[in-house]
Amino acid sequence: MTERVIRVGMLGCGTVGSAVARTLSSYGDDIARRAGVRIEITRVAVRDVARARDVPLASQVFTADAASIVDDPDIDVVLELLGGLDPARPLVERALAGGKPVVTGNKELIAAAGAALEAAAHAGAADLAYEAAVAGGIPLIRPLRESLAGDRVTRIIGVVNGTTNFILTQMSEHGSRFEEALAEAQRLGYAEADPTADVEGFDAAAKCAILASVAFDTRVTDADVYREGITRLTARDIADAARLGYVVKLLAIAELDEDDVSVRVHPAMVPASHPLANVRDAYNAVFIEADKAGQLMFYGRGAGGDPSGTSVIGDLIRVARHLTYGGRMQGADGTGLGRRIRPMDDTHGQYYLNLHVEDRPGVLAEIAEVFGRNGVSIERVWQEGFGEDAALVFITHRAQEGPFQKTVQELRERDAVRAVVSLLRVEGEE
Amino acid sequence: MTERVIRVGMLGCGTVGSAVARTLSSYGDDIARRAGVRIEITRVAVRDVARARDVPLASQVFTADAASIVDDPDIDVVLELLGGLDPARPLVERALAGGKPVVTGNKELIAAAGAALEAAAHAGAADLAYEAAVAGGIPLIRPLRESLAGDRVTRIIGVVNGTTNFILTQMSEHGSRFEEALAEAQRLGYAEADPTADVEGFDAAAKCAILASVAFDTRVTDADVYREGITRLTARDIADAARLGYVVKLLAIAELDEDDVSVRVHPAMVPASHPLANVRDAYNAVFIEADKAGQLMFYGRGAGGDPSGTSVIGDLIRVARHLTYGGRMQGADGTGLGRRIRPMDDTHGQYYLNLHVEDRPGVLAEIAEVFGRNGVSIERVWQEGFGEDAALVFITHRAQEGPFQKTVQELRERDAVRAVVSLLRVEGEE
Numbered sequence: 006m007t008e009r010v011i012r013v014g015m016l017g018c019g020t021v022g023s024a025v026a027r028t029l030s031s032y033g034d035d036i037a038r039r040a041g042v043r044i045e046i047t048r049v050a051v052r053d054v055a056r057a058r059d060v061p062l063a064s065q066v067f068t069a070d071a072a073s074i075v076d077d078p079d080i081d082v083v084l085e086l087l088g089g090l091d092p093a094r095p096l097v098e099r100a101l102a103g104g105k106p107v108v109t110g111n112k113e114l115i116a117a118a119g120a121a122l123e124a125a126a127h128a129g130a131a132d133l134a135y136e137a138a139v140a141g142g143i144p145l146i147r148p149l150r151e152s153l154a155g156d157r158v159t160r161i162i163g164v165v166n167g168t169t170n171f172i173l174t175q176m177s178e179h180g181s182r183f184e185e186a187l188a189e190a191q192r193l194g195y196a197e198a199d200p201t202a203d204v205e206g207f208d209a210a211a212k213c214a215i216l217a218s219v220a221f222d223t224r225v226t227d228a229d230v231y232r233e234g235i236t237r238l239t240a241r242d243i244a245d246a247a248r249l250g251y252v253v254k255l256l257a258i259a260e261l262d263e264d265d266v267s268v269r270v271h272p273a274m275v276p277a278s279h280p281l282a283n284v285r286d287a288y289n290a291v292f293i294e295a296d297k298a299g300q301l302m303f304y305g306r307g308a309g310g311d312p313s314g315t316s317v318i319g320d321l322i323r324v325a326r327h328l329t330y331g332g333r334m335q336g337a338d339g340t341g342l343g344r345r346i347r348p349m350d351d352t353h354g355q356y357y358l359n360l361h362v363e364d365r366p367g368v369l370a371e372i373a374e375v376f377g378r379n380g381v382s383i384e385r386v387w388q389e390g391f392g393e394d395a396a397l398v399f400i401t402h403r404a405q406e407g408p409f410q411k412t413v414q415e416l417r418e419r420d421a422v423r424a425v426v427s428l429l430r431v432e433g434e435e
Numbered sequence: 436m437t438e439r440v441i442r443v444g445m446l447g448c449g450t451v452g453s454a455v456a457r458t459l460s461s462y463g464d465d466i467a468r469r470a471g472v473r474i475e476i477t478r479v480a481v482r483d484v485a486r487a488r489d490v491p492l493a494s495q496v497f498t499a500d501a502a503s504i505v506d507d508p509d510i511d512v513v514l515e516l517l518g519g520l521d522p523a524r525p526l527v528e529r530a531l532a533g534g535k536p537v538v539t540g541n542k543e544l545i546a547a548a549g550a551a552l553e554a555a556a557h558a559g560a561a562d563l564a565y566e567a568a569v570a571g572g573i574p575l576i577r578p579l580r581e582s583l584a585g586d587r588v589t590r591i592i593g594v595v596n597g598t599t600n601f602i603l604t605q606m607s608e609h610g611s612r613f614e615e616a617l618a619e620a621q622r623l624g625y626a627e628a629d630p631t632a633d634v635e636g637f638d639a640a641a642k643c644a645i646l647a648s649v650a651f652d653t654r655v656t657d658a659d660v661y662r663e664g665i666t667r668l669t670a671r672d673i674a675d676a677a678r679l680g681y682v683v684k685l686l687a688i689a690e691l692d693e694d695d696v697s698v699r700v701h702p703a704m705v706p707a708s709h710p711l712a713n714v715r716d717a718y719n720a721v722f723i724e725a726d727k728a729g730q731l732m733f734y735g736r737g738a739g740g741d742p743s744g745t746s747v748i749g750d751l752i753r754v755a756r757h758l759t760y761g762g763r764m765q766g767a768d769g770t771g772l773g774r775r776i777r778p779m780d781d782t783h784g785q786y787y788l789n790l791h792v793e794d795r796p797g798v799l800a801e802i803a804e805v806f807g808r809n810g811v812s813i814e815r816v817w818q819e820g821f822g823e824d825a826a827l828v829f830i831t832h833r834a835q836e837g838p839f840q841k842t843v844q845e846l847r848e849r850d851a852v853r854a855v856v857s858l859l860r861v862e863g864e865e
Contacts, residue, residue: 156462306730
């Protein structure tokens with residue numbers, strides 16, 4: 006079998022980069038035999054060249070000059086693992102413009118500039134691959150773009166942030182408050198000292214944008230994604246959901262609504278029998294509905310050096326094979342279909358609402374009238390407690406977001422409603 | 436974008452073939468836009484040319500002469516959907532020898548002759564693709580062979596037969612007996628009039644062989660797979676498992692044991708918290724453990740014209756792109772690693788054993804001595820019932836199959852043991 010060596014220039018050498026270097030070193034022979042190509046990291050750009058690193062790479066491969074790697078004619082593939090937009094974006098653009106293929110695990114970059122980079126890759130006749138940018142070690146981009154290329158994906162619902170899923174699992178299984186569960190996640194290294202990107206849904210929103218772009222063959226950026234985090238969830242929300250047979254998850258949802266795209270990240274109650282309900286701790290899973298294939302789910306580790314490194318190496322092998330045997334990455338050329346992003350108020354959802362109310366005859370009628378007038382139809386309603394503790398609990402049919410929010414606003418202003426105790430979306434009902 | 440037309444010659448026009456023809460017709464423009472190739476079925480071999488078919492194909496594309504399609508220079512790709520070995524195998528061999536790529540959904544063919552066909556494909560420099568041969572609409576072959584090419588898969592546990600999973604779900608959720616659940620499956624079209632291939636595990640064994648071959652890059656045929664069906668499972672087995680927090684599934688297991696391969700299909704108790712436990716009805720799922728990626732699971736529809744058709748079209752697109760833009764299928768050349776298949780007696784497993792016993796002092800000691808002498812270690816044991824109904828229930832630690840079966844044989848011969856009420860394997864414990 007051919008033993009052409011493909012030389013990789015790596016930008017950044019953090020957790021994922023180090024894992025990639027170690028695996029290429031220890032499994033190099035296996036990879037060469039299976040893939041028909043040998044892949045070697047021959048240059049690495051890092052900020053501090055002098056720093057000691059636990060990677061099987063000679064010290065002379067390190068440089069502080071990332072641009073020199075991108076321009077180096079002896080580098081066949083650029084592996085970008087810097088994260089963020091600057092300097093990642095100009096470096097990746099420069100590589101692609103020069104016809105040099107790029108593998109990246111940078112979700113911020115692809116979420117913000119994926120379409121432009123796909124166009125640059127198309128123009129430069131160079132591959133651009135980013136399996137590791139979404140859900141770490143789970144193959145998703147390739148199945149969506151290639152295996153399902155003959156189908157029509159209509160909806161994606163993902164648990165794509167391990168940190169928040171760990172926190173929600175703690176709250177659900179141990180009754181922890183959000184702050185306690187977050188502290189535990191930080192203690193175990195699942196959450197950063199500043200957890201904003203995770204708990205406010207920014208990380209999930211970036212992944213949502215990438216999944217929507219690939220699945221619906223259109224241009225969606227992270228800024229297009231409606232976003233609610235999990236910081237306002239209470240132990241009571243979680244317990245109430247459990248009592249009703251639901252599990253609360255932070256979901257990234259991308260769906261086709263007529264020809265528009267709806268993209269959103271928010272917590273939601275999922276039926277306990279739904280495949281996503283069983284995704285615990287830091288695991289990720291992405292549930293896909295397609296016209297022909299029906300329901301699919303992909304489950305695995307969404308982060309970590311080794312899992313994400315596996316996705317990176319799968320991409321490197323693909324690109325290396327193209328350089329060796331010919332062929333091009335299947336997929337977008339960055340033009341896409343230009344689908345409209347549906348404003349959140351025009352999307353449809355199902356809602357759970359717990360209202361602390363006055364316990365007197367006529368209250369239900371008064372409240373039901375507000376729902377009805379706004380065109381929000383009620384699937385189930387029941388009273389809990391009585392007297393000072395009386396609550397009315399509603400689960401709606403699927404309703405439009407705007408009118409539902411207007412309903413809640415009007416209810417808050419009623420004397421009969423003492424407080425809105427919980428408001429949660431419901432997803433994944435039959 | 437290029438509008439080269441790739442002409443497919445289809446052998447067979449049953450459920451999957453018809454679905455493929457319909458989807459190519461209705462989604463043809465989408466596919467051409469996304470994949471950069473247009474795919475058309477231009478000839479179809481069927482037994483009865485005159486028969487009316489609900490497919491959007493002109494009557495003149497049909498022929499009874501399959502070989503003429505394989506030899507036709509105007510056919511770019513052969514799509515083999517005949518099933519079985521004869522005449523599928525000689526036709527596929529002839530196509531590959533002539534350098535014509537083949538897409539097939541024929542699990543019997545790949546399970547029996549996969550390595551030889553991979554070698555023929557390699558020699559003929561033609562692609563061979565068979566995503567639809569395992570778990571219908573779930574992308575598995577491509578993720579295993581490509582996305583995980585840089586990793587080392589150590590174990591695969593699959594629920595890969597929808598018929599038996601439907602039957603077991605009925606038994607589990609409605610307390611049905613096997614015969615009742617089978618009749619229901621037949622009534623709904625999930626089971627054939629002769630259900631042998633499904634309920635005796637032949638279908639799962641073929642899929643197990645294919646998964647093992649791809650994951651471990653070696654040659655495993657369906658004849659290598661140890662096989663037990665579900666016909667002897669009782670409603671009591673299922674109920675006992677449920678009481679202990681387990682769900683009974685028919686599993687296809689392929690694992691590396693040192694450098695050997697162990698391949699087996701049998702029912703087993705799976706912990707209710709395991710991702711496979713939640714796979715209900717006719718759904719399939721394949722759970723994968725790899726050194727770097729960790730635990731992965733792929734879930735979806737394992738059969739049916741549309742789901743399997745999606746996999747077929749994904750493969751056709753791949754092959755069509757290679758013909759148009761260059762490149763070759765990544766994967767085996769049929770030589771493989773030649774790993775040894777470990778005999779069932781040498782494999783290791785965990786076991787649940789329910790014994791109807793004499794209720795008198797000393798019985799547990801007598802029975803435990805038999806376990807101990809054979810080197811089978813007990814994890815838990817407890818007594819249920821008393822007097823005439825006394826039972827001892829054991830769950831072992833992981834033990835070697837041979838000594839465990841010898842233990843059971845010896846126990847059957849003891850007066851203290853009135854009957855072996857249940858014997859079930861346990862899989863998926865931490």
